[in-house]
Amino acid sequence: MTKFGIQLPNFSGFDPADLFEHVAGLATAAEDAGFHSVWVMDHFFQLPPLGGPDQPMLESYTLLGALAARTQRVQLGTLVTGVTYRNPGILAKIVTTLDVISRGRAILGIGGAWYDAEHQGLGVDYPADRVRLDMLEEAVQVCRAMFTGDDVSFTGRHYRLDHARNLPRPVQAGGPRIMIGGGGEKRTLRLVAQYADQCNVTGNVGTLARKIEVLHRHCAEVGRDPAEIAVTWMTPLILTVSSQNTAQVNELLAASASPEEIAGFTVGQPHEIPDLIAGHIDAGADEVIFSFAFADAAGIGAVGEALRLAGR
Numbered sequence: 200m201t202k203f204g205i206q207l208p209n210f211s212g213f214d215p216a217d218l219f220e221h222v223a224g225l226a227t228a229a230e231d232a233g234f235h236s237v238w239v240m241d242h243f244f245q246l247p248p249l250g251g252p253d254q255p256m257l258e259s260y261t262l263l264g265a266l267a268a269r270t271q272r273v274q275l276g277t278l279v280t281g282v283t284y285r286n287p288g289i290l291a292k293i294v295t296t297l298d299v300i301s302r303g304r305a306i307l308g309i310g311g312a313w314y315d316a317e318h319q320g321l322g323v324d325y326p327a328d329r330v331r332l333d334m335l336e337e338a339v340q341v342c343r344a345m346f347t348g349d350d351v352s353f354t355g356r357h358y359r360l361d362h363a364r365n366l367p368r369p370v371q372a373g374g375p376r377i378m379i380g381g382g383g384e385k386r387t388l389r390l391v392a393q394y395a396d397q398c399n400v401t402g403n404v405g406t407l408a409r410k411i412e413v414l415h416r417h418c419a420e421v422g423r424d425p426a427e428i429a430v431t432w433m434t435p436l437i438l439t440v441s442s443q444n445t446a447q448v449n450e451l452l453a454a455s456a457s458p459e460e461i462a463g464f465t466v467g468q469p470h471e472i473p474d475l476i477a478g479h480i481d482a483g484a485d486e487v488i489f490s491f492a493f494a495d496a497a498g499i500g501a502v503g504e505a506l507r508l509a510g511r
Contacts, residue, residue: 201480201484201485201486201487201511202235202236202485202486202487203233203234203235203236203486203487203488203489203503203506203511204234204235204236204237204238204274204431204486204487204488204489205225205226205229205234205236205237205238205488205489205491205494205499206237206238206239206240206278206433206488206489206490206491207222207225207226207237207238207239207491207494208239208240208246208249208490208491208492209245209249209492209493209494210222210245210254210255210256210257211245211249211250211254211255215255218255218257219257219262219265222257222262222266223265223266223269224496225494225495225496225499226266226269226270226273227269227270228496228499228500229273229499229503230270230271230272230273231500231503232499232500232502232503232504233503233506233507234273234499234503235273235274235486236273236274236275236276236306236486236488237266237270237273237274237275238275238276238277238278238308238488239257239259239262239263239277239278240256240259240277240278241259241260241277241278241279241280241281241284241308242256242259242281242314242317243256243258243284243317243321244256244314244316244317244320246314249492252316252317252320259277259280260277260293260294260297263275263276263277263297263305264296264297264300267297267300267301267304267305268300270301270304272304273304274304274305274306275297275301275304275305275306276305276306276307276308276375276378277307277308277309278308278378278380278399278433278488278490279308279309279310279378279379279380279381279399280307280308280309280310281309281310281311281312281313281314282309282310282311282312282331282334282335282338283312283318283323283324283325283326283331283334284312284323286358287337287338287339287341287342287358288341288345288351288358288360288363290307290309290338290342291307291341291342291345291346291365292345292365294307294342294346294375295345295346295365295367295368295369295374295375297375298369298370298371298374298375299367299369299370301370302370303369303370303371305369305371305375306375306376306377306378306397307342307375307376307377307378308378308379308380308399309335309338309339309342309377309378309379309380310335310379310380310381310387311328311331311332311334311335311381311383311387312325312331330357332383332386332387332390333356333357334357334358335379335387335390336390336393336394337353337355337356337357337358338358339377339379339390339394339395340353340355340394341353341355341358341360342374342377343374343377343394345363345365345374346365346369346373346374346375347373347374348365349364349365349366349368350362350363350364351363351364351365376396376397377394377395377396377397378395378396378397378398378399378431379391379394379395379397379398379399380398380399381399381400382400382401382402382406382410384409384410384413388410388413388414388417389417389420389421391414391417391428392414392417392418392420392421392423392425392428393417393421393423395428396427396428396429397428397429397430397431397486398414398428398429398430398431399431399432399433399488400430400431400432400433401432401433401434401462401463402462402463403462403463404478404479404481404482406462406463407430407432407463407479407482407483407484408482408483410430411430411482411483414428414430429485429486430483430484430485430486431484431485431486431487431488432463432479432484432486432487432488433463433488433489433490434463434464434465434476434479434487434488434489434490435463435464435465435489435490435492436464436465436466436472436489436490436491436492436502437464437465437466437492437493438467438468438469438493438498438501438502439466439467439468440468441468442468445466445467445468445471448466449466452464452466465489469498469501469502469504469505470505471505472502472505472506473505473506473508473509473511474509480511489502
């Protein structure tokens with residue numbers, strides 16, 4: 200059975216005193232509508248498509264901890280944490296704390312980071328792509344070790360731990376699942392095959408199918424059963440109110456971005472969503488995560504109801 204999640208990337212339009220209640224309302228609406236997971240971005244500046252650094256952005260793990268106290272069932276994670284932002288030993292402690300607060304609902308989403316302007320603005324080092332992927336490989340090893348053991352020592356090129364402690368232990372047996380985000384076919388998907396419980400990719404049906412094929416090839420090379428790795432597909436979701444509105448939105452997207460940039464977008468009325476994502480599910484997506492930039496509780500509920508009625 201396919202699972203569904205909601206990513207909440209947009210924090211604009213609210214007074215700071217009212218913002219958290221708005222976001223918490225969206226998270227509880229997702230839970231009430233039957234969604235399996237709720238995600239936030241791990242960024243400190245808003246991304247350019249949503250207005251850039253002039254728009255508000257909440258720190259991800261503080262927000263997830265608060266959402267853990269407001270929800271009961273949904274899985275909670277970042278889509279995804281930039282490896283450059285936190286020492287992995289500290290990151291493992293943060294995610295373990297989220298797991299404790301949520302009684303076993305934390306997921307560690309992590310990737311190689313990419314938002315260079317954010318790094319520059321905050322004074323965070325932004326090494327070359329290859330170096331960040333080397334850091335990612337070490338970071339997931341550190342986090343796995345701290346999730347599964349309490350006295351951890353590690354010596355790598357980028358990180359070193361000397362008898363690191365992680366108490367209290369995670370609630371989940373074996374610790375939170377690790378998701379590696381990104382579809383790089385040579386290195387990122389190989390890291391997924393070696394270390395991850397989940398991966399997250401984007402794009403159209405053909406892209407998803409190709410990424411899964413590459414992942415399975417890497418699994419064969421490292422001796423991993425691909426059935427052990429859940430594939431999630433993230434799609435920006437724009438709800439419309441009519442066929443004419445859908446056509447207008449698609450025209451606007453086509454005029455403002457390249458075909459590659461909008462590949463994998465889902466645009467349509469709530470009752471159309473199950474059919475619009477069916478191809479990706481058939482291609483192998485175990486979970487569909489809707490990045491709902493203009494979410495409201497009613498829209499989340501309508502999509503959840505459409506998915507339920509379609510038997511998804």
